[in-house]
Amino acid sequence: MFSHVRQVGAVxxxxxxxxxxxxxxxxxxxxxxxxxxxxxxxxxxxxSGFRSTVxxxxxxxxxxxxxxxxxxxxxxxxxxxxxxxxxxAPGIAHGPGGPLxxxxxxxxxxxxDDQGTEANLSLRGMATQGLAVRPLARLAAGRMFAPGxxxxxxxxxxxxxxxxxxxxxxxxxxxxxxxxxxxFDAGGSAAESEVWADRTLVAQFFGSSGAVQSVRVRLxxxxxxxPLQRYLAAESASKLTARSEKDYFAVQARNMGKLIxxxxxxxxxxxxxxxxxxxxxxxxxxxxxxxxxxxxLRILGYRGLPVFLSTMAEAIVLVLxxxxxxxxxxxxxxxxRSASTIGGNLSQVMFRFDLGVSDILQSxxxxxxxxxxxxxxxxWRAARRPLAAAPGA
Amino acid sequence: MNMMQTISAPTPLIEISRLSKRYSRGETVVPIFDDLSLSxxxxxxxxxxxxxxxxxxTLLNMLAxxxxxxxxxxxxxxxxIDRYGEAALAGWRARTLGFxxxxxxxxxMLTAAQxxxxxLLLQPMGASERRRRVETALDVVGLADRMKHRPRELSGGQQxxxxxxxxxxxxxxxxxxxxxTGDLDRPSADRVLEILRLLSSxxxxxxxxxxxxxxxxxxxxxxxxxxxxxxxxxxxxx
Ligand SMILES: Nc1ncnc2c1ncn2[C@@H]1O[C@H](COP(=O)(O)OP(=O)(O)O)[C@@H](O)[C@H]1O
Ligand SMILES: [Mg+2]
Numbered sequence: 001m002f003s004h005v006r007q008v009g010a011v012x013x014x015x016x017x018x019x020x021x022x023x024x025x026x027x028x029x030x031x032x033x034x035x036x037x038x039x040x041x042x043x044x045x046x047x048s049g050f051r052s053t054v055x056x057x058x059x060x061x062x063x064x065x066x067x068x069x070x071x072x073x074x075x076x077x078x079x080x081x082x083x084x085x086x087x088x089a090p091g092i093a094h095g096p097g098g099p100l101x102x103x104x105x106x107x108x109x110x111x112x113d114d115q116g117t118e119a120n121l122s123l124r125g126m127a128t129q130g131l132a133v134r135p136l137a138r139l140a141a142g143r144m145f146a147p148g149x150x151x152x153x154x155x156x157x158x159x160x161x162x163x164x165x166x167x168x169x170x171x172x173x174x175x176x177x178x179x180x181x182x183x184f185d186a187g188g189s190a191a192e193s194e195v196w197a198d199r200t201l202v203a204q205f206f207g208s209s210g211a212v213q214s215v216r217v218r219l220x221x222x223x224x225x226x227p228l229q230r231y232l233a234a235e236s237a238s239k240l241t242a243r244s245e246k247d248y249f250a251v252q253a254r255n256m257g258k259l260i261x262x263x264x265x266x267x268x269x270x271x272x273x274x275x276x277x278x279x280x281x282x283x284x285x286x287x288x289x290x291x292x293x294x295x296x297l298r299i300l301g302y303r304g305l306p307v308f309l310s311t312m313a314e315a316i317v318l319v320l321x322x323x324x325x326x327x328x329x330x331x332x333x334x335x336x337r338s339a340s341t342i343g344g345n346l347s348q349v350m351f352r353f354d355l356g357v358s359d360i361l362q363s364x365x366x367x368x369x370x371x372x373x374x375x376x377x378x379x380w381r382a383a384r385r386p387l388a389a390a391p392g393a
Numbered sequence: 394m395n396m397m398q399t400i401s402a403p404t405p406l407i408e409i410s411r412l413s414k415r416y417s418r419g420e421t422v423v424p425i426f427d428d429l430s431l432s433x434x435x436x437x438x439x440x441x442x443x444x445x446x447x448x449x450x451t452l453l454n455m456l457a458x459x460x461x462x463x464x465x466x467x468x469x470x471x472x473x474i475d476r477y478g479e480a481a482l483a484g485w486r487a488r489t490l491g492f493x494x495x496x497x498x499x500x501x502m503l504t505a506a507q508x509x510x511x512x513l514l515l516q517p518m519g520a521s522e523r524r525r526r527v528e529t530a531l532d533v534v535g536l537a538d539r540m541k542h543r544p545r546e547l548s549g550g551q552q553x554x555x556x557x558x559x560x561x562x563x564x565x566x567x568x569x570x571x572x573x574t575g576d577l578d579r580p581s582a583d584r585v586l587e588i589l590r591l592l593s594s595x596x597x598x599x600x601x602x603x604x605x606x607x608x609x610x611x612x613x614x615x616x617x618x619x620x621x622x623x624x625x626x627x628x629x630x631x
Binding site (some may be wrong): 003006007009010014017018021292293296297298299300301302303304387388 | 483487
C-alpha cells in the first residue's frame with residue numbers, strides 16, 4: 001500500500017519535473033484553460049454584480065403600481081385619468097404636500113461619457129414627490145428640480161461618468177438645454193443609473209402624454225401594501241397591481257441574472273470545450289514525449305496505475321495553473337470594476353463585477369472537469385501501451 | 394524436433410521449453426521462433442549473439458516479461474511468467490529483474506542517486522535503508538562521488554554505470570542487458586563489462602547480455618548464437 005503511494009509520488013514527480021522541457025505545449029494548455037476560465041468568471045461576476053446591484057434597488061417602504069400583467073415599468077401603461085383616483089387609495093404615506101405619489105414615465109436620451117463615447121440612458125419623468133417616495137434615494141448634492149422647469153437630477157454613478165451630467169452642467173435634449181441641478185444617491189444600486197426630470201416636461205417633449213408607465217408611492221408602513229393591493233383589485237376598470245419596490249427589483253434582478261448566465265454558461269462551456277481540445281492535444285504530446293520514460297519505469301516494475309495517475313496529475317497541475325492565473329487576473333482587474341450594460345428592460349444600468357467565492361468554485365470545477373477529461377484518455381494510453389517497442393521505434 | 398539445450402547445472406534460473414513467437418503484421422504472420430528450448434543455471438553470465446533481426450531482443454523481452462510468447466513454457470526462478478497478467482508481471486519484475494538498456498534510459502531530470510533509487514521505491518523499505526543501498530550500488534560501479542550529478546553531466550560510460558547500479562540496487566536474481574556496450578567506446582565498454590563480470594562472479598547474479606561485440610561476449614561464461622530462430626551452438630555444452 002505504502003509502496004503504491006510512493007510509486008505514484010515518484011512517477012508524478014518525474015512527470016512534473018519534466019514539465020519545463022515540455023514548456024511550449026504546457027503553456028498552450030495553460031493559456032487555453034485560462035482564457036476559458038476568464039470568460040466564465042467574467043460572466044459569473046457580471047451576473048452576481050448585476051444581481052446585487054439591481055436587487056439592492058428596492059425598499060419595502062415603497063410600492064410600484066403597474067397596469068395588470070405588465071412584467072416591468074417599461075411594458076406598462078396607465079391611463080392618466082386613473083391618477084386622480086389613486087390620490088384616495090389607502091396605505092399611502094402623506095407628506096406636507098399631500099399623499100406621496102409620483103406618476104412616472106420614461107424616455108431614452110443619449111449622452112457622451114468622459115471617454116467620449118455616446119450611450120443611451122434612461123430619463124425618468126416624475127413628480128417632485130419622486131424623491132420623497134423613494135426611501136433608498138437621497139440628494140447627494142444640489143437640489144430637486146423645480147416643477148415645470150427644464151432641470152435634471154442625475155444619479156451619482158452617471159454623474160461620475162458622463163461629462164454633460166455633472167452638477168451645474170447643461171445638456172441639450174429635445175432641442176433645448178437642460179441644466180443639472182442636483183445629484184442623487186441610491187446606494188450604488190441600479191436606480192442610480194437614471195436621470196430625473198419633471199414628468200409633464202418629459203411627456204411634452206418626449207411624447208406619451210396620454211399615459212404614464214408606473215406610479216411610485218411611499219407606503220405608510222410595510223404592512224400598508226396589502227390594503228393598497230385590495231383597493232386596486234376591487235376596481236372594476238382595467239386593473240392595476242401594486243408590488244413592493246423590493247419585490248419588484250428582486251424579480252428584475254433574478255431575470256437579468258438568468259439572462260446573463262444564459263449567455264455566459266454556453267459561451268464558457270464552448271470555450272472550455274476548446275480548452276479541452278487543447279488539453280487533450282497537450283497531454284497526448286506529453287505522453288508521447290514521455291513514452292520512453294514511462295516505458296522504462298514500467299520495465300523497472302512500475303505499474304500502470306501510477307503512470308495513469310501521474311499523467312492525470314500533470315493535466316490537473318497544468319489546468320490549475322491556468323485557472324489560478326485567470327482567477328488572479330479577474331480578482332485584480334475585473335472584480336469591483338464598474339461597467340454598464342444595455343439590458344432589455346433596464347436600459348443602461350451601471351453595475352460592479354462582483355466575484356464571489358461560489359463563482360470561483362464553479363470555475364475551478366469546470367477547469368477540473370477539463371483536466372480530468374483531457375487527461376484520462378492520454379493517461380490511459382500511456383499506462384496501457386505495449387512495452388515491447390516495435391523495431392525502429 | 395525438440396532441441397533441449399541443457400547447460401549442465403542442477404538449479405536452472407531460466408527455463409524455456411518449446412517457446413514460440415510470431416508477430417502478425419496485418420495479413421502476414423512473421424514467425425520469429427518456432428521451438429526454442431533453453432535452460433540457464435543460476436549465477437551464469439550468458440552472452441547472446443546473432444545477426445541483426447535474428448530475434449535476440451525479442452527473446453530478451455520475453456525473459457523480461459515485456460513481450461509475450463505465442464506458445465511454449467517460460468519459467469524464471471520457478472515462476473511461470475508466461476501465465477502472468479500485466480500487474481503480476483510488473484510485481485515480478487520489481488522483485489526479480491534488473492534491466493540494462495543500450496541507451497541507459499536514465500531520467501534526465503533526476504540525479505544519479507535518484508535514478509538508482511527508482512526500483513527501491515517499489516519495495517517496502519525506509520528512506521535510510523534506501524539511501525544506504527543506493528550508496529552501495531553506486532560504490533560497486535565506481536560512481537560514489539557522482540551521486541548528485543544529473544545524466545547530462547556524465548559521460549556515456551558513466552551513465553551506463555549508473556544504469557547498472559539501478560539494475561542491481563534491488564538485489565535481483567536476474568539481470569538482462571540489451572547491447573549494454575553498443576553505444577560506448579572501447580575503454581568505457583571494458584569498464585562496463587568488468588562490472589558485469591563482477592556482478593556475476595562476486596554477487597552471483599545471473600546475467601543474459603545481448604551483444605554484437607565478440608570482445609564483449611568474451612566477458613561472459615558462455616555465448617549463445619541465435620540464427621533464424623534457433624541456437625546454432627556446439628559450444629553450448631561448455
Ligand atoms: N513488435 C514487433 N512487431 C513486428 N515485428 C517485430 C516486432 N519486434 C520484432 N519484430 C521482428 O522480429 C524480428 C527479430 O527482431 P529483434 O528481436 O529485434 O532482432 P535482434 O534484436 O536480434 O536484432 C525482426 O525481423 C523484427 O522485424
Ligand atoms: Mg536488438
